Amino acid sequence: MARLQEKPYENELYVCARCGYCREVCPVKKLNGFDKVCPRGKILLLKHFMEKKMPITKDMIWNWYYCCTCGYCAETCPVNIDFPTVVKDVRVDLVKRGLNPLEPFKIASTNILTESNPFGKPKSERTEWIPQGVKFSKRSDTLYWAGCTSAYWTTETARAVVSILRHINFDYNMLGGDEGCCGMIPVWGGGTEVSRQIAERNVRLIEDSGAKVLFTTCPGCYSTFKEDYPKLVGKLGFEARHTSELFSELIKSGRLKFTHKLNSTVTYHDPCHIGRFHGIFEEPREIVSAIPGVKFIEMDYNRRAANCCGGPMRTAFAEDSLTVAQWRVDEALSTKAEILTTFCPQCTINLRQGAATREATIEVLDLPILMARALGIET
Amino acid sequence: MINHSELRSALIKIVGEANYTDNELDLLCYSSDVAALPPEIFKVYGIKKPVCVVKPNTTEQVAAIVRLADKYGVTITPRGGGSSGLGGAVPVKDGVVVDLTSMKQVLELNESKKIITVQPGISWKELIDFLDKKGLQPGTYPSSAYSATIGGFIATGGYFGVGAPKYGSINNQIVNLEVVLPNGDIINTTENGIPAANIPMDCSWVFTGSEGIFGIVTKATLRVYPKNIGFEVRAIAFESLDDAYIAVSEALKEKLTPHTLHVIDKNFLDNARKVEDKTPEAGALVTVAFEAHTTLEAKEYANKMLKICAMKGGRDLGLDVANKEWKERFNVELVFKRLGPTLLLIELLAPIAKVQEIIKEWDFIAEKHNLALNHFGMLGSGYLANLMPMVLVDERNKGEFVKTVAILTKMLEAGLKLGGKIHSVGVHYAAYAENKTGVSIKELRRIKSAVDPKNLMNPYKVVKGRLSPRAFKFAMGFMARSPAWLDSFALKVAGATPIVKIFRT
Numbered sequence: 001m002a003r004l005q006e007k008p009y010e011n012e013l014y015v016c017a018r019c020g021y022c023r024e025v026c027p028v029k030k031l032n033g034f035d036k037v038c039p040r041g042k043i044l045l046l047k048h049f050m051e052k053k054m055p056i057t058k059d060m061i062w063n064w065y066y067c068c069t070c071g072y073c074a075e076t077c078p079v080n081i082d083f084p085t086v087v088k089d090v091r092v093d094l095v096k097r098g099l100n101p102l103e104p105f106k107i108a109s110t111n112i113l114t115e116s117n118p119f120g121k122p123k124s125e126r127t128e129w130i131p132q133g134v135k136f137s138k139r140s141d142t143l144y145w146a147g148c149t150s151a152y153w154t155t156e157t158a159r160a161v162v163s164i165l166r167h168i169n170f171d172y173n174m175l176g177g178d179e180g181c182c183g184m185i186p187v188w189g190g191g192t193e194v195s196r197q198i199a200e201r202n203v204r205l206i207e208d209s210g211a212k213v214l215f216t217t218c219p220g221c222y223s224t225f226k227e228d229y230p231k232l233v234g235k236l237g238f239e240a241r242h243t244s245e246l247f248s249e250l251i252k253s254g255r256l257k258f259t260h261k262l263n264s265t266v267t268y269h270d271p272c273h274i275g276r277f278h279g280i281f282e283e284p285r286e287i288v289s290a291i292p293g294v295k296f297i298e299m300d301y302n303r304r305a306a307n308c309c310g311g312p313m314r315t316a317f318a319e320d321s322l323t324v325a326q327w328r329v330d331e332a333l334s335t336k337a338e339i340l341t342t343f344c345p346q347c348t349i350n351l352r353q354g355a356a357t358r359e360a361t362i363e364v365l366d367l368p369i370l371m372a373r374a375l376g377i378e379t
Numbered sequence: 380m381i382n383h384s385e386l387r388s389a390l391i392k393i394v395g396e397a398n399y400t401d402n403e404l405d406l407l408c409y410s411s412d413v414a415a416l417p418p419e420i421f422k423v424y425g426i427k428k429p430v431c432v433v434k435p436n437t438t439e440q441v442a443a444i445v446r447l448a449d450k451y452g453v454t455i456t457p458r459g460g461g462s463s464g465l466g467g468a469v470p471v472k473d474g475v476v477v478d479l480t481s482m483k484q485v486l487e488l489n490e491s492k493k494i495i496t497v498q499p500g501i502s503w504k505e506l507i508d509f510l511d512k513k514g515l516q517p518g519t520y521p522s523s524a525y526s527a528t529i530g531g532f533i534a535t536g537g538y539f540g541v542g543a544p545k546y547g548s549i550n551n552q553i554v555n556l557e558v559v560l561p562n563g564d565i566i567n568t569t570e571n572g573i574p575a576a577n578i579p580m581d582c583s584w585v586f587t588g589s590e591g592i593f594g595i596v597t598k599a600t601l602r603v604y605p606k607n608i609g610f611e612v613r614a615i616a617f618e619s620l621d622d623a624y625i626a627v628s629e630a631l632k633e634k635l636t637p638h639t640l641h642v643i644d645k646n647f648l649d650n651a652r653k654v655e656d657k658t659p660e661a662g663a664l665v666t667v668a669f670e671a672h673t674t675l676e677a678k679e680y681a682n683k684m685l686k687i688c689a690m691k692g693g694r695d696l697g698l699d700v701a702n703k704e705w706k707e708r709f710n711v712e713l714v715f716k717r718l719g720p721t722l723l724l725i726e727l728l729a730p731i732a733k734v735q736e737i738i739k740e741w742d743f744i745a746e747k748h749n750l751a752l753n754h755f756g757m758l759g760s761g762y763l764a765n766l767m768p769m770v771l772v773d774e775r776n777k778g779e780f781v782k783t784v785a786i787l788t789k790m791l792e793a794g795l796k797l798g799g800k801i802h803s804v805g806v807h808y809a810a811y812a813e814n815k816t817g818v819s820i821k822e823l824r825r826i827k828s829a830v831d832p833k834n835l836m837n838p839y840k841v842v843k844g845r846l847s848p849r850a851f852k853f854a855m856g857f858m859a860r861s862p863a864w865l866d867s868f869a870l871k872v873a874g875a876t877p878i879v880k881i882f883r884t
Contacts, residue, residue, distance in 0.1 A: 011720060014719075014720040014721060014773070014774060014775065015716065015717045015719075015720040017413060017713050017716055017722065018411065018412065018413045018461070019413055019462055019523060019525075019526055019713065020413075020460050020461055020462050020525075020526035021525040021526050021709075023460075023526065024502055024504065024505075024525055024526055033397060033398065033434060033481070034400055034402075034405045034408070034432070034434075034478075035405070035408040035409070035461070036402075036404045036405050036407075036408050040408075041404075041408045044407070044408055044411065045404055045407055045408065048407055051418070059402070059403070059404055060404065063404060076525060078709065078710035078713040078714070078716075079713050079716050079717050080654070080717065
């Protein structure tokens with residue numbers, strides 16, 4: 001049995017009781033309709049293939065990549081299987097056995113190695129989002145990490161963050177053109193070697209900057225730094241934090257005070273990678289509640305039971321990713337809120353597209369932008 | 380032989396491309412349920428991958444599928460959440476699995492009459508959430524409510540679960556069932572009988588606990604209840620399991636009717652504590668819930684219960700523990716499965732007066748075989764308890780695994796001899812079908828041959844298994860006694876050779 005035990009996920013395949021609690025909450029099960037895609041199905045099949053010593057087919061590889069990695073299943077699992085970790089470990093094992101991940105994962109990895117972002121955008125354009133006149137210290141305990149999505153797509157989020165920090169004269173540093181990709185896609189794509197290479201580079205740069213705290217707006221970056229980096233390169237010389245934690249502390253300490261009434265109804269979507277993964281549920285809500293004039297409404301499914309926006313599926317299953325976003329937008333619409341906010345550039349993009357294709361008038365805003373408005377800052 | 384491509388296009392015409400699959404991976408998922416059994420045993424039972432799976436959305440689609448199956452002579456296995464463990468929803472012969480989980484609409488709620496009509500594939504959790512918003516609740520529901528469907532609970536008898544002592548079995552809650560019979564006719568049990576079997580109207584009893592052998596339930600109208608304000612849960616610790624069961628019997632004699640009542644033993648608690656450190660320490664634990672119109676009334680029942688329990692040394696563990704145990708009600712059977720990581724169990728319905736005797740016999744057998752039992756019991760309706768002794772094993776240790784299955788089967792046999800009953804037969808309990816609770820097996824056989832003469836609707840379940848009961852019992856007895864390596868070997872031989880065919884009926 002020792003041979004099988006080498007795989008960290010192998011025991012979990014036997015722990016699964018096949019009760020099917022996961023299938024009821026699994027977004028990809030809802031998309032595909034059949035059991036094979038939900039955790040129960042994925043586990044049952046892999047166990048079957050391993051026991052029968054059957055070669056892993058293309059279909060099987062596809063199946064293990066067809067997952068939102070939202071972790072909702074883990075919340076309902078009565079035997080406490082941490083399914084996102086199982087997914088990660090299985091993908092690593094598949095790659096180790098020479099079974100290539102899906103093409104978009106490979107392309108993203110190549111892009112990261114050449115252009116330091118998964119989209120293949122020119123490296124030279126990375127700092128274009130930084131507003132004119134923004135000053136940051138060359139050396140500070142605190143480092144802001146914008147992340148690829150905000151550096152290239154939702155640049156307004158990153159701009160809002162630095163504008164807010166400038167507004168209160170907060171001391172921080174940025175890596176500028178040296179900032180790269182956290183490596184989330186290769187980490188989740190099973191590419192341990194590429195991931196380690198990326199992690200080593202980033203950790204060196206961050207530690208060299210003298211930062212003790214790294215804060216990110218992207219929950220994907222946050223979770224990668226916080227959870228995956230220590231596994232890849234050992235203990236870090238800095239602490240990874242999410243911007244929502246920083247902002248909520250600044251509000252509590254009285255340093256950040258909202259001055260402009262917003263007079264609107266707001267609902268909040270929990271990003272899986274800060275929410276379920278790391279228990280950051282209350283900080284963003286505290287921020288929203290501190291904004292004067294805001295009426296906050298919860299969606300039926302929130303916090304640990306929040307449905308995914310489908311964001312992580314964008315890498316390889318864009319169409320399905322959009323469908324999942326539409327479901328979440330529908331939930332937001334049923335609250336009758338005027339603004340759907342979240343604290344994740346990826347969720348923002350996906351939900352915004354979901355809202356657009358639903359022809360909904362609900363405004364989808366990353367929370368820093370809402371905050372900037374409440375501070376009277378133009379972004 | 381089935382003409383697959385013809386069947387395929389005909390089925391797709393009925394349900395649409397997206398609701399049909401014959402993908403190898405999909406099919407594999409439909410050839411198992413929650414039961415952990417060695418793959419060889421599946422072979423011995425004759426469990427097969429289905430030819431294809433369809434997911435209908437409407438009654439008419441189900442009827443069309445059934446008629447088509449009749450035309451092509453292929454078998455049908457209806458399936459809900461797949462959360463049962465006796466193989467009732469797993470195909471035994473090549474055929475079509477009808478996955479009903481897409482049929483999950485609430486069709487009508489009559490709030491004044493307090494009845495609801497739903498499609499069979501809605502999960503109990505979904506129904507509970509829906510009713511909760513209206514200030515209503517279902518009666519009895521399974522502890523696997525997150526994945527178990529309404530149709531599945533009806534098909535497996537719905538004898539026990541959360542709320543069973545108070546609301547009785549699912550039969551008490553059924554107003555009407557719409558059923559597609561094996562010939563494709565659609566009937567409503569309140570309006571129609573089953574002329575072929577000479578059964579008059581009001582025939583929902585035929586279908587509860589029938590495991591889908593008489594047809595497919597496509598709509599269920601159920602009684603629902605106002606959510607009571609008074610709801611009190613208590614966790615009571617005892618020195619021993621015996622004391623706990625004596626106290627429970629006393630309480631029942633005093634006409635106390637709990638909403639739900641669980642009894643677990645020391646082994647169970649000790650194992651649970653390894654996973655969840657807040658689990659209390661005790662010789663046995665009774666978790667009991669009372670429901671009433673007012674909090675005061677519910678408290679009164681709870682206090683009366685505590686008083687009765689105190690006479691057998693029962694200690695109230697306080698509300699924190701009680702609420703924690705109550706929250707665990709959906710996970711209770713699985714809480715420490717991880718330690719196995721395989722969990723094997725049997726289920727036996729026993730009159731409360733016989734429980735101690737049965738448990739004593741089980742402990743005796745287990746001790747003889749050096750097996751550690753974790754006792755779990757759940758009060759059902761009508762002074763019946765559902766007993767589930769559980770054993771942790773590692774299925775990768777094949778010999779031990781098979782041997783434990785055999786020992787547990789012998790324990791089931793012993794329990795049946797002492798007056799216990801089984802609630803479902805599926806495939807695994809086929810040899811004990813005569814001991815099924817509810818309608819007699821003789822009557823079930825008569826109905827089966829009348830409504831399904833071609834034996835296409837979930838064949839080889841309940842009324843007639845594929846293995847001869849005598850051969851099955853002999854094999855289990857042999858494996859329970861013989862050394863583990865021999866069991867492993869015997870199973871390999873049985874699974875790999877046609878020898879098993881001579882044991883088939």
